[in-house]
Amino acid sequence: MIAAGIDLGGTKIELQLFDNEWQLASRKRVDTPQDYDALVGALADIVRWADSEAGTSIPVGIGAAGLLNPTTELALTANLCATGKPLKLDVEKAVGRAITYVNDCRALALSEAVFGVGKDAETVLALILGTGVGGGVSVKGSILSGPTRTGGEFGHMASPAHLLQKYNLPAVQCGCGRVGCVETYISGRGMTRLAKAIMGEDLKPPQIVERKETDAKAMQVWEVWSALTAELLCNLTLAIDPDVIILGGGLSKIEGLTDVLQSQAQKAQLGDFGIPPIRLAQGGDASGARGAAYAAYQEQSNG
Numbered sequence: 001m002i003a004a005g006i007d008l009g010g011t012k013i014e015l016q017l018f019d020n021e022w023q024l025a026s027r028k029r030v031d032t033p034q035d036y037d038a039l040v041g042a043l044a045d046i047v048r049w050a051d052s053e054a055g056t057s058i059p060v061g062i063g064a065a066g067l068l069n070p071t072t073e074l075a076l077t078a079n080l081c082a083t084g085k086p087l088k089l090d091v092e093k094a095v096g097r098a099i100t101y102v103n104d105c106r107a108l109a110l111s112e113a114v115f116g117v118g119k120d121a122e123t124v125l126a127l128i129l130g131t132g133v134g135g136g137v138s139v140k141g142s143i144l145s146g147p148t149r150t151g152g153e154f155g156h157m158a159s160p161a162h163l164l165q166k167y168n169l170p171a172v173q174c175g176c177g178r179v180g181c182v183e184t185y186i187s188g189r190g191m192t193r194l195a196k197a198i199m200g201e202d203l204k205p206p207q208i209v210e211r212k213e214t215d216a217k218a219m220q221v222w223e224v225w226s227a228l229t230a231e232l233l234c235n236l237t238l239a240i241d242p243d244v245i246i247l248g249g250g251l252s253k254i255e256g257l258t259d260v261l262q263s264q265a266q267k268a269q270l271g272d273f274g275i276p277p278i279r280l281a282q283g284g285d286a287s288g289a290r291g292a293a294y295a296a297y298q299e300q301s302n303g
Contacts (some may be wrong), residue, residue: 001025001054005293006046007104008032008064010079015046015060016289017053022115024290026053036081044094061100061296062088063107063288065132070149078132078175100296106143106152107291108281109136112246114294116282121243125236126281127154129229130249133183133190137240143295155183160231167224169197186229188251194221209254230264237265237275248281 002022007014010032017026028049033039043062051057066077073089075082088101102110109126118124118138127135133155137144144151156174159182164171171180172193184190188205195203199217211218233245247258258278265275281287 001050001058003059003061003293003297004047004050004054005107005289005291005296006043006060006062007289007292008043008062008080010065013042013046014289015050016293017050018290018293022290022294032080034081036085039081040087040090040094043091047091047095047099057097059100059293059296059300061102061107061292061294061299062091063102063104063292065104065134067103067149067153068101070147098300100292100299102143102292102295103134103136103149103152104288104292105134106136106145107295108248108283108288109138109152109246109291110141110143110294111283111287111291112248112281113138114141115290116246116287117279118244118246123240123242124244124246125240125242125276126246126248127233127236128249129186129188129247129251131188133187133249135236137242142298154232154236155187156181157232157235158182159185159228160235163224163228163231167198169194169224182228182232186225186232191221191225191251194224198224205251205254226260226264227268230261231268233261233265233278234268234275237269242276245276245278246281247278248287252280 001017002020004015004017012029013032014029016024019025033042047060050060065079068075073086074084075087077083092099105128112118113124122140124138135154136152156176159180172184173179174181174184191205195201195208198221208218208221212222262278269275
């Protein structure tokens with residue numbers, strides 16, 4: 001076995017063990033504890049299980065939503081009982097060795113860059129559209145990471161003022177504490193918020209997508225969401241200019257989404273300059289854990 005990756009979510013912890021060809025060899029899933037000490041214990045136990053399965057100590061990476069402050073090592077996360085806690089350090093203390101901790105969106109970007117749809121590209125940008133919005137950038141097979149470790153928090157960039165004004169939308173308080181984050185309108189919950197504002201109904205994204213073919217108001221919700229999302233893609237292109245943009249998350253499964261966003265982002269782009277090809281992530285459920293495993297493998301190899 002070459003490495004293991006842990007997909008750490010609010011309801012489940014899943015470890016995936018990869019062989020020397022980076023194929024999934026084994027997996028183990030447990031419920032995510034809602035108590036911090038129990039969470040540390042569960043993570044330590046599953047790391048020990050990986051070492052036992054491998055017959056030796058192997059690189060282990062944890063991929064989780066949220067951030068680790070590089071100065072204090074304290075976590076900031078919305079769906080785990082770890083905010084304000086040194087989660088990585090405590091797990092390392094419990095298992096007696098180093099582990100790697102990476103944001104789950106950055107892990108998916110790395111996995112897709114090395115093993116997935118971006119493997120022939122130099123600069124890969126991943127955008128996750130789901131309950132929240134985030135992403136990451138991989139350059140030459142490594143996560144692009146700066147001193148603040150906040151690079152990739154694309155959902156907390158400002159919503160485009162001209163579109164908020166055009167569609168008479170207010171700047172909404174975001175769960176991060178800021179006001180006007182684009183996530184508040186283009187996440188799954190954001191699309192529901194748009195439906196409430198435009199249609200006066202509480203609809204989930206699948207309902208909106210289904211009704212847009214026959215309901216003019218639902219189509220308007222879809223058009224507003226597409227315009228806001230495409231504007232973000234255009235802004236990311238202006239900032240990073242990646243070779244490819246890869247979409248993941250629940251909303252990426254909407255049929256025809258890449259074509260719609262490719263067209264809309266092109267309309268938002270400067271003059272007649274292009275937009276990188278927009279593709280869907282290939283890795284599915286294994287992608288984030290594999291990215292975390294690969295990040296751990298890189299860290300140990302370079303250490």
